[in-house]
Every structure is written in C-alpha cells, then in structure tokens.
Amino acid sequence: MLWSFIAVFFSGWLYVDAAYRGPAWQRWAFKPITLILLLFLAWQAPMFNAISYLVLAGLCASLVGDALTLLPRQRMLYAVGAFFLSHLLYTIWFAGQLTFTFFWPLPVVLLVIGVLWLAVIWTRLEEMRLPVLAFIAMTLMMVWVAGELWFMRPTDTALSGFFGAGLLLLGNIIWLVSKYRCRFRADTAIYAACYFAGHFFIVRALYL
Numbered sequence: 001m002l003w004s005f006i007a008v009f010f011s012g013w014l015y016v017d018a019a020y021r022g023p024a025w026q027r028w029a030f031k032p033i034t035l036i037l038l039l040f041l042a043w044q045a046p047m048f049n050a051i052s053y054l055v056l057a058g059l060c061a062s063l064v065g066d067a068l069t070l071l072p073r074q075r076m077l078y079a080v081g082a083f084f085l086s087h088l089l090y091t092i093w094f095a096g097q098l099t100f101t102f103f104w105p106l107p108v109v110l111l112v113i114g115v116l117w118l119a120v121i122w123t124r125l126e127e128m129r130l131p132v133l134a135f136i137a138m139t140l141m142m143v144w145v146a147g148e149l150w151f152m153r154p155t156d157t158a159l160s161g162f163f164g165a166g167l168l169l170l171g172n173i174i175w176l177v178s179k180y181r182c183r184f185r186a187d188t189a190i191y192a193a194c195y196f197a198g199h200f201f202i203v204r205a206l207y208l
Contacts, residue, residue, distance in 0.1 A: 008037050012196040019188045028070055035063045038199050045206035052206055054093040059199060061086035080131045087142045090202060094145040094161060101152040110140045117173055124180040143169050157208040164201030171195040
C-alpha cells in the first residue's frame with residue numbers, strides 16, 4: 001500500500017508541476033495515469049467483492065471526465081455528467097453498506113455549504129446552471145451518505161471513505177469557483193491534491 005501511495009503521489013505531483021511550468025504532454029499524461037494507478041490499486045484490494053466494482057466504475061467515470069476537461073475545447077457538459085456519474089456510483093457503494101440512520105447536523109451543514117457554493121458561481125453559469133446544480137447536489141449527497149455510514153459505524157473503513165468524499169467535495173468547490181468566479185495561483189495544486197487524495201482514500205477503504 002505504501003509503494004502504491006508513493007506512485008500515486010508522484011504521478012499527481014508531475015501533473016501539478018506540468019499545470020504550472022511543465023510541457024502540455026506531461027499534463028495530458030499524468031492526470032489519467034494517476035487515475036489508472038488508482039484503478040489498479042482498487043482492483044488488487046484484498047477486500048474486493050461484487051459491490052466494490054462500483055468504486056472501479058466510479059474511477060472510470062472520473063477518468064472519462066478528466067479526458068473531457070483536458071481536450072483543447074473542453075466539453076464541460078459531458079465532463080460534469082461523467083463526474084456526476086462517478087459520485088453517483090460512489091454514493092451507491094456507500095449506501096450499500098448502510099442501514100437506516102439519520103444524523104441531522106450533517107445534512108444541515110452540507111445544505112449551507114451547497115447554498116453558499118451556488119451563490120458564488122450561479123450568475124456565471126449561464127447554460128450550465130442545471131447540470132452544475134445536479135452535480136453539486138450529487139456531490140453533497142455522496143458526502144452525506146458517506147458521513148451517515150461513518151456516524152452509524154465509526155470504523156477505519158467508513159472514516160477513510162468519508163474523508164475521501166469530503167476531499168472530493170472540497171476539490172469540486174475549488175474547481176468550479178476557480179472556473180466560473182475567480183482564479184488564484186494555487187487553485188490547480190489544491191484542486192489536484194484534493195481530487196487525487198479523495199479518490200485515494202475511497203480506494204483505501206477497500207483495504208481496511
């Protein structure tokens with residue numbers, strides 16, 4: 001697991017380095033390579049079972065979304081759709097381990113985050129309003145279900161999944177705010193760190 005983490009970290013770092021100062025081919029290569037490494041890592045998990053295929057499918061959907069955002073003319077609608085599907089598959093995976101429970105402060109906090117998130121970018125979305133709204137709702141749902149699983153069963157597996165989902169939420173906030181509202185120097189680095197680490201911790205849950 002340690003060597004796999006090092007490989008994922010190094011590949012992700014090469015992508016971030018290329019985004020700021022490296023050649024374009026390096027940026028094109030190492031974002032998908034990082035996801036492919038995570039796919040291999042998930043496939044080799046000792047606790048892999050039938051429902052774990054949802055994690056593999058989620059990673060594949062994210063890989064498609066990444067490819068669409070790297071095209072010279074970004075296909076944002078389809079990319080958002082691919083990321084929506086990825087989060088939906090993760091949500092189903094979390095829900096498959098969950099019995100009925102309700103920790104009410106979590107959805108309240110997530111609702112506030114969602115409202116503030118939308119308030120920042122809404123006027124800039126134009127024709128992307130409905131797709132982005134659906135994507136944000138799906139992201140918040142994923143974190144909610146992952147959180148409910150951890151509050152119901154506070155194991156290392158549930159915590160790793162919840163932490164991963166939370167990092168994906170943070171990465172998505174930075175991605176959409178930097179794209180539709182304002183960019184800042186470290187946005188790509190922070191987004192990539194949250195994005196890759198979020199997927200990594202969800203894959204890590206398969207090992208615990």
